[in-house]
Structure formats: C-alpha cells, structure tokens
Amino acid sequence: MTELWQGLxxxxxLIVSLDPEIMEIAGRSLAIAATSCCLATxxxxxxxxxxxxxxxxxxxxxTNVVQALYSVPTxxxxxFVFVFLSRAGPLGELGIMFTPIxxxxxxxxxxxxxxxxxxxxxxxxxxxxxxxxxISLGANRFQATTLTIREARYAILTAVIMGFGRAISEVxxxxxxxxxxxxxxxxxxxAISLETSKGDIELSMALxxxxxxxxxxxxxxxxxxxxx
Amino acid sequence: xxxxxxxxxxxxxxxxxxxxxINLRIERGEVFALIGPTGAGKTTLLRLLDLLExxxxxxxxxxxxxxxxxxxxxxxxxxxxxxxQQRPVVFKMSVYDNVACGLRWRHExxxxxxxxxxxxxxxVRMADYRNRNAWTLSGGETQGVAIARxxxxxxxxxxxxxxxxxxxxxxxxxxxxxLGHIIREQRTxxxxxxxxxxxxxxxxxRIGVMINGEILQVGxxxxxxxxxxxRELAEFVGVENILDGVVVAMDDGLVNxxxxxxxxxxxxxxxxxxxxxxxxxxxxxxFALSKDISSARNVFxxxxxxxxxxxPLVRIEADCGFPLLGIVTKMSAQQLDLAIGxxxxxxFKATAVHVIKRxx
Numbered sequence: 009m010t011e012l013w014q015g016l017x018x019x020x021x022l023i024v025s026l027d028p029e030i031m032e033i034a035g036r037s038l039a040i041a042a043t044s045c046c047l048a049t050x051x052x053x054x055x056x057x058x059x060x061x062x063x064x065x066x067x068x069x070x071t072n073v074v075q076a077l078y079s080v081p082t083x084x085x086x087x088f089v090f091v092f093l094s095r096a097g098p099l100g101e102l103g104i105m106f107t108p109i110x111x112x113x114x115x116x117x118x119x120x121x122x123x124x125x126x127x128x129x130x131x132x133x134x135x136x137x138x139x140x141x142x143i144s145l146g147a148n149r150f151q152a153t154t155l156t157i158r159e160a161r162y163a164i165l166t167a168v169i170m171g172f173g174r175a176i177s178e179v180x181x182x183x184x185x186x187x188x189x190x191x192x193x194x195x196x197x198x199a200i201s202l203e204t205s206k207g208d209i210e211l212s213m214a215l216x217x218x219x220x221x222x223x224x225x226x227x228x229x230x231x232x233x234x235x236x
Numbered sequence: 237x238x239x240x241x242x243x244x245x246x247x248x249x250x251x252x253x254x255x256x257x258i259n260l261r262i263e264r265g266e267v268f269a270l271i272g273p274t275g276a277g278k279t280t281l282l283r284l285l286d287l288l289e290x291x292x293x294x295x296x297x298x299x300x301x302x303x304x305x306x307x308x309x310x311x312x313x314x315x316x317x318x319x320x321q322q323r324p325v326v327f328k329m330s331v332y333d334n335v336a337c338g339l340r341w342r343h344e345x346x347x348x349x350x351x352x353x354x355x356x357x358x359x360v361r362m363a364d365y366r367n368r369n370a371w372t373l374s375g376g377e378t379q380g381v382a383i384a385r386x387x388x389x390x391x392x393x394x395x396x397x398x399x400x401x402x403x404x405x406x407x408x409x410x411x412x413x414x415l416g417h418i419i420r421e422q423r424t425x426x427x428x429x430x431x432x433x434x435x436x437x438x439x440x441x442r443i444g445v446m447i448n449g450e451i452l453q454v455g456x457x458x459x460x461x462x463x464x465x466x467r468e469l470a471e472f473v474g475v476e477n478i479l480d481g482v483v484v485a486m487d488d489g490l491v492n493x494x495x496x497x498x499x500x501x502x503x504x505x506x507x508x509x510x511x512x513x514x515x516x517x518x519x520x521x522x523f524a525l526s527k528d529i530s531s532a533r534n535v536f537x538x539x540x541x542x543x544x545x546x547x548p549l550v551r552i553e554a555d556c557g558f559p560l561l562g563i564v565t566k567m568s569a570q571q572l573d574l575a576i577g578x579x580x581x582x583x584f585k586a587t588a589v590h591v592i593k594r595x596x
Contacts, residue, residue, distance in 0.1 A: 137325040144286055144319040145338040159328055
C-alpha cells in the first residue's frame with residue numbers, strides 16, 4: 009500500500025516538474041491522435057454528406073456496416089495495417105512501418121467509422137426543411153449542403169471529439185504498427201504498458217493520470233456541446 | 237407573355253394524383269390567391285412553381301423559358317423567385333445572417349448585402365432584432381424573418397404558403413400590412429395559398445379555387461364569392477343557402493324558380509324546365525317585422541328557428557317553408573328583438589340570387 013502512495017506522489021511530482029520524458033510522450037500522443045482525428049474528419053465530412061444527401065441502393069446497409077465498425081478491436085486494425093505496411097506487404101516499399109505515420113494511418117482507419125457514422129446521424133438530425141428552405145432561397149446544392157453541415161455543427165463536433173477520445177486511448181494498434189520505439193513512436197498508452205511490465209510504476213502512473221485528465225476534459229467538452 | 241405558365245401540370249405521390257392537369261397563367265405584377273380546403277394540393281402546386289419538386293408530367297414556363305426539368309435553368313429561375321413556406325424554419329444563426337443568406341448565395345458584395353438586409357429588416361419592422369439568435373424568436377417573429385429573407389433578394393415572384401396560418405390576430409394584421417405594402421409599392425408578382433377566404437379577398441386581384449387537386453374556378457374575388465360555378469365551390473366559398481329548384485317561368489332575364497315550399501325570383505338566363513341550384517349568401521338576406529318595408533322582389537314570411545351569436549354578428553335561421561340562413565348585426569338583432577319562434581319577413585333582391593345548373 010505504501011508503495012502505491014509513494015508511486016502516486018512521485019507521479020504527481022513528475023507531472024508538476026514537467027518531466028521532459030513525460031511531456032515528450034504526452035505531446036507525441038496528442039499530436040498523433042490530433043492528426044488522425046483531422047484526417048478522419050477531412051474524410052468523413054464530405055463522405056458523410058455524400059451518403060446523407062444521396063439516395064442509393066444499400067444506403068441503409070452501408071450505414072449499418074459503418075456503425076458495426078464502431079467497436080472493431082484496435083488489434084484487428086493493427087493487424088490489417090501491419091499486413092499492408094510490412095516489408096513484404098503491398099505498401100512495404102514506403103518504409104513507414106514503425107513510424108508515427110503508421111500509427112496515424114491506423115488510428116485514422118480506426119476512428120473513421122465512428123466519425124462517419126456520427127456525422128451521418130448528425131446530418132439526419134437536421135430538419136429537412138432547412139436544406140429545402142436554402143434551395144428555395146437560391147442556394148445551389150453545394151451551398152445547401154454547406155448550410156446543413158453548419159446547422160449540424162455541434163453534433164458533428166461531438167463526433168470528432170468522440171473519435172479523438174478513441175484515438176488517444178487505444179494501445180493495441182500503436183504497439184503493433186508503431187513499435188513503441190523510445191523517442192520516436194512511444195505514446196502514453198504504449199509507454200504505460202511497457203513501463204508497468206518493467207516495474208516502473210511512477211512513470212506509468214504519471215502518464216495514466218494525464219490520460220485520465222484528458223478523458224475528463226473530453227467528456228466535459230462533450231457534455232457542454234450536447235447541451236447546445 | 238405570362239410570367240408563369242403551367243400546362244397540364246400533374247403531380248403524384250405514391251401512385252395517387254395530388255394535382256390533376258393544372259393550367260394556370262400568372263401575369264407579371266398580379267396577385268393571385270389559391271384558396272381551397274386543406275389537402276387540396278395548394279402547397280404541392282406552390283412547390284412545383286417554386287421548382288422545389290419535379291412534376292410527374294406537364295410543363296412549367298417561367299418568363300417564357302421551359303424550366304420543368306433542366307437543373308441549371310431551374311437554379312437560375314429559382315434565384316428570381318422566393319418562397320415563404322407554411323411553417324418556416326430559421327437557420328441557427330442571427331436574424332441578420334438569416335436574411336443575408338440568399339444574397340450571399342448569389343455572391344453579392346458585403347456592402348450591398350448590408351444595405352439590403354438593413355432596409356428589408358426595416359420593412360418588416362425587425363431592425364432591432366438583427367443580432368438576435370433566430371431560433372429564439374416567437375412564431376410571428378419567425379414569420380417576419382422568413383418574409384424578410386424572401387424579400388431581400390427582390391424576387392420577381394413571391395410564393396406564400398398560408399402566410400398567416402398559426403399566427404395570432406396581431407401578427408396576422410402585421411404580416412398582411414407588410415404584404416400589402418410590397419404588393420402596392422414594389423408591384424411584386426405574388427402567388428399565395430390560403431384557406432382564409434377573406435384574406436384572399438383582401439390581398440388578391442384574382443383567385444383560383446382548388447379542390448381535390450384541381451383548379452375549379454378562376455376569377456376576380458367578386459366572381460368567386462358571388463358566382464361560384466358549382467355546388468361544391470358554393471359551399472366552399474361560404475354560400476350557406478343552397479336550394480334545389482326548377483325554373484318554372486321566364487320573362488326578360490327574370491326567372492321564377494320553384495323550390496320546395498315557395499317560388500323565388502332571380503336574374504338568370506336559364507330556360508323553363510331547367511333544374512337549378514339557388515345560391516344565396518347569408519349576408520344578402522335582410523329581416524324585418526313587417527312586409528311593406530322591403531322593396532326586394534323576394535319576401536317570405538317565416539318563423540325564426542334558431543339564433544346563434546358569432547360576435548359581432550348574429551346568425552338567424554328562419555323557416556319560410558324552406559330554410560333560410562341570414563346574418564344580421566348584433567345591434568339590429570336587438571332592435572328587431574329577434575327571438576326563436578318569432579314571425580319575421582326575410583327578403584332579398586332578385587340580383588342577389590345566383591343560379592347554377594343542377595346535373596342530377
């Protein structure tokens with residue numbers, strides 16, 4: 009028990025003293041998750057609008073598949089990306105295996121279904137009369153779509169934050185395609201898993217606290233948005 | 237050349253006809269009201285005219301151009317029109333931005349936009365609302381934003397779908413005042429759907445009566461209200477006395493029509509033996525306590541069967557061998573001391589009677 013308390017105290021000391029290693033790992037985690045999140049959003053906004061605003065066969069099935077992919081295991085995505093990026097794989101020549109780029113790719117794949125699915129439901133939450141009113145006021149299709157996205161902005165932001173939350177907290181994928189290389193691809197979650205198994209509880213705890221803190225911030229932000 | 241013209245315009249939803257071969261011409265600068273019961277197809281027709289829907293068949297010409305299907309032409313044409321829908325929705329932005337949207341979509345400069353938005357907000361008397369969140373407004377204020385939003389682009393034709401439905405009386409007169417202003421001052425062509433016939437009379441120069449997806453009669457408000465062409469239309473425009481009759485005599489434009497319980501004189505061209513409906517608006521009937529006061533050709537003695545007060549008027553149902561419904565002011569009802577069972581003389585002019593053919 010005393011060990012635990014000492015570990016916690018040490019962890020807080022590490023955070024308060026802005027320990028360079030911890031800051032570096034946390035910063036990298038944030039940067040990678042944020043990049044994945046931006047990429048996924050860039051894909052999902054147009055794709056989600058395209059799916060929402062067009063009628064086609066299998067639209068419902070597609071939406072269901074996207075929703076089913078919300079809970080795909082991170083290691084499954086990890087395996088998929090691994091197969092593609094490993095030296096013998098189709099994209100092996102790029103040489104991006106075990107780099108932050110590989111993690112970003114994997115996380116983007118992981119959170120695209122979440123952001124896409126939630127974007128589609130955010131858009132369907134907007135009254136149809138909105139886009140019709142826009143069209144009657146002289147908007148072309150693009151302008152009417154932009155307006156609808158604008159009307160759904162809080163719900164879409166919620167989707168993006170959800171995606172970010174999933175990206176920053178996953179571990180399986182970063183470990184498999186990032187390799188947990190110190191000073192290069194080590195993120196909060198991979199560091200925790202390694203340091204804990206090495207017995208370095210203080211560092212793990214410090215990183216764990218940061219992660220919980222981030223989760224808290226994300227949740228507060230989500231709650232605020234949902235009240236809009 | 238008519239500003240708007242439809243030829244055999246048809247629309248169907250799920251296989252059943254909502255509009256049946258509508259042929260309509262709207263001239264530039266006119267105010268046309270579509271009246272008809274709910275579900276008659278008024279909204280569908282407006283949506284087709286505003287090019288929000290594609291018709292099942294038929295053609296729409298706007299300013300001489302066929303705009304029925306071509307996407308580019310429809311956008312161009314739509315940018316010269318505006319539509320205020322029945323339950324307008326506002327965008328989640330300020331009142332100012334709501335009104336500015338249409339101009340921004342037309343790529344106007346921000347200076348032009350500011351000038352037009354401000355003057356239009358002034359026109360609907362909502363200048364003080366410019367920074368309010370539009371989604372916090374009341375029903376009447378929302379309607380004001382919707383009208384401002386439609387007017388700011390200076391449309392050549394303005395479509396209004398029940399512009400005052402679901403509004404309180406004060407908001408109704410405010411909206412009608414604004415509409416009256418743009419009709420008189422800006423000479424905008426207006427096509428409005430309303431189920432409020434008096435509103436049609438107040439604002440429109442021409443009225444089309446729509447029932448079950450068809451326009452059954454088009455004419456001036458006076459024609460529509462005094463000379464409906466069918467029993468169905470007569471009922472709809474508030475002709476409450478409809479009697480079955482047969483022409484029994486004719487003399488120089490004046491006919492005698494036998495109805496169940498009496499003979500009515502009317503101005504009509506129908507021939508002896510024709511089966512007809514006698515239509516009489518309740519406000520054209522006067523009541524008196526003695527016979528000789530009236531100079532009208534039709535005077536009938538009867539008893540009051542029912543009295544209903546609808547402030548500020550009183551509806552009198554008299555039994556004169558046949559039922560006659562009349563409307564008098566509350567004041568004259570009191571002066572005549574009208575009461576149930578009291579004998580009265582109901583009179584009306586031969587010119588007040590509208591006669592239409594009965595096909596049965």
